[in-house]
Amino acid sequence: MDGVLLQSEEVWDAVREQFVRERGGRYDPEIQRAMMGMSSPEWSRYLHEHAGVADTPEAINAEVVRRMLASYRDHLPLIAGAQDAVRRLAARFPLGLASSSNRELIDVVLDVSGLASGFAATVSSEEVAHGKPAPDVYLEAARRLGVDPGRCCAIEDSHGGIRSAKSAGMRVVAIPNPTYPPDEEALALADVVVRSLDALTVDVVSA
Secondary structure (H helix, E strand, C coil), rough: EEEEEEEEEHHHHHHHHHHHHCCCCCCCHHHHHCCCCCHHHHHHHHHHCCCCCCCCCHHHHHHHHHHHHHHHHHHHCCCCCCCCCCHHHHHHCCCCCCCCCCHHHHHHHHHHHCCHHHCCEEHHHCCCCCCCCCCCHHHHHHHHHEEEEEEEECEEEEEEHHHHHHHHCCEEECCCCCCCCCHHHHHHHCCCCCCCCCHHCHHHHHC
């Protein structure tokens, strides 16, 4: 979802940075990059243990999510072509959403965007044991869809997401995030690289 349907990494970055600095912690590119793809229990614990935030991980998560929800309700940063891409692919394939975002955020995004009906299954990484780059969230999405992971194609923008989907045994179409691009090693794992959602066609997914 983040980085594929939403240009939201910047929102996450701004919200967490403001929160950490308000709490007297450290926020820098190393902290930001380390958290990409982490589940909410993982990144909230990381901010507590590595960024100097004294709040408990549970309190960190609750406050950051509250601010993210407020931001999304004020303005949902959908990527150009997101709605068309979901509708185009949903007409041909059962779609699953495997996201590092919290369940509350997934549900609000799909409701506000009008895309909820396009997805047959949605999974938050807070609902599985490990966040990306572990394969758990993708394996659970495939299970909920009732499809073997080897018959699935994942659409990803980040290094952690690409590694997660490949570890799950899936084919990967990468749409590199222009602001936080995946590293070259991760990008090399992708089966196909396209540069925009407009290029994400049924033929590309089914090849």
